[in-house]
Amino acid sequence: MLNLFKKKQYVTVPSGKTEQKTVNEIVESKNSIPDGLWTKCDGCGKIILKSDLENNLMKCPNCSKYFRIAARQRIDLVIDNNTFKEYDRDMMSLNPLDYPEYEIKLKKLNKETGLNEAVVTGEGLINGEKCVIAAMDSNFLMGSMGSVVGEKITRAIERATEQKIPVIIFTASGGARMQEGIFSLMQMAKTSAAIKRHSDEGLLYVSVLTDPTTGGVTASFAMLGDIILAEPGALIGFAGPRVIEQTIKQKLPEGFQRAEFLLEHGFLDAIVKREELKKTLYQILLMHRR
Structure with missing residues (x-):
C-alpha cells in the first residue's frame, strides 16, 4: 500500500x-546518457543537440540566438584553410601582484581550453587576401585583458604595420583583468598607441565586436576601428546595465547596450550575421587593397 x-x-x-x-x-x-551531448538555449529555453548547434555555426536552430564561440573556432570561420600562422603561442602571464591562486587558475584554464591566454593572434588569408587577425576568447577568464593579452595584440598590430597589411580584431571581453591591476590598465594605452601607428601608415583596421565586449577593451582598441562591425545581439558597453541603473537611478531603454541599439545610435557601421562575416570582411579588404 x-x-x-x-x-x-x-x-x-x-x-x-x-x-x-x-x-x-x-x-x-x-x-x-553521456554528458555533453545537449545544451540549453538561453534565448528560447529549448534543449539543443550540440552537433546541430555546431552545424549551424553555433546559432540556435530554433530562435537564432548566437552562442559564444572559442577563438580558434572564430579564426577557422573566416581564415582560409591551412593559411593561418599563429604568433606568440607560448606567451603566458606571470603574477606581478602576487594575487592569491592566480597561477593555479591560469593552469586550470590552460588545461580546460588549450589556451595559454585569452587571445589568439596570427596572420592568414581571407579568400586570398592577407591580413593579421586577433581573436579574443571569453572561455579564458572571460576574455579579460591582462599584460599578455595586451602584449600579444600590440605585437600583432606592429607586425601588420611592418608588413603594411590590414588588421582584424574580434573582441570578446569582460574588460581589464583585476588580478593584474595597473599592469592590465596599461594595456589600454599600449594597444591604442599601436593602432595609431598602424593608422598613420594609412593601413586598415577592422574591429568586430562580439558578445560580450565591455570594460577596458571597449574603452581602447575595440572602438578604434576604421570600420566597426558587430554580431547580432552582442552586448557592447563599458559598465554593465545593472551598474548604470544603480548609478543613475533610472530604468534603461529596452535593448540598451546591444548591437542593434548601438547601430541605431551611430556607434557601429554594420551588424553582420555569422554566416556572412567572411564574405563581408573579404569585400572590405578588397575595397581597401593598397
Whole structure:
C-alpha cells in the first residue's frame, strides 16, 4: 500500500514480460546518457543537440540566438584553410601582484581550453587576401585583458604595420583583468598607441565586436576601428546595465547596450550575421587593397 500513489510506467523487456518502473528509475536510466551531448538555449529555453548547434555555426536552430564561440573556432570561420600562422603561442602571464591562486587558475584554464591566454593572434588569408587577425576568447577568464593579452595584440598590430597589411580584431571581453591591476590598465594605452601607428601608415583596421565586449577593451582598441562591425545581439558597453541603473537611478531603454541599439545610435557601421562575416570582411579588404 505504500507505493499505491507512486507513478509507474510499463515497459517491455526482452522476455516479452511487462516490467514496472517508477519515474525515478526512468530518470536514473536516462542519466546514463553521456554528458555533453545537449545544451540549453538561453534565448528560447529549448534543449539543443550540440552537433546541430555546431552545424549551424553555433546559432540556435530554433530562435537564432548566437552562442559564444572559442577563438580558434572564430579564426577557422573566416581564415582560409591551412593559411593561418599563429604568433606568440607560448606567451603566458606571470603574477606581478602576487594575487592569491592566480597561477593555479591560469593552469586550470590552460588545461580546460588549450589556451595559454585569452587571445589568439596570427596572420592568414581571407579568400586570398592577407591580413593579421586577433581573436579574443571569453572561455579564458572571460576574455579579460591582462599584460599578455595586451602584449600579444600590440605585437600583432606592429607586425601588420611592418608588413603594411590590414588588421582584424574580434573582441570578446569582460574588460581589464583585476588580478593584474595597473599592469592590465596599461594595456589600454599600449594597444591604442599601436593602432595609431598602424593608422598613420594609412593601413586598415577592422574591429568586430562580439558578445560580450565591455570594460577596458571597449574603452581602447575595440572602438578604434576604421570600420566597426558587430554580431547580432552582442552586448557592447563599458559598465554593465545593472551598474548604470544603480548609478543613475533610472530604468534603461529596452535593448540598451546591444548591437542593434548601438547601430541605431551611430556607434557601429554594420551588424553582420555569422554566416556572412567572411564574405563581408573579404569585400572590405578588397575595397581597401593598397
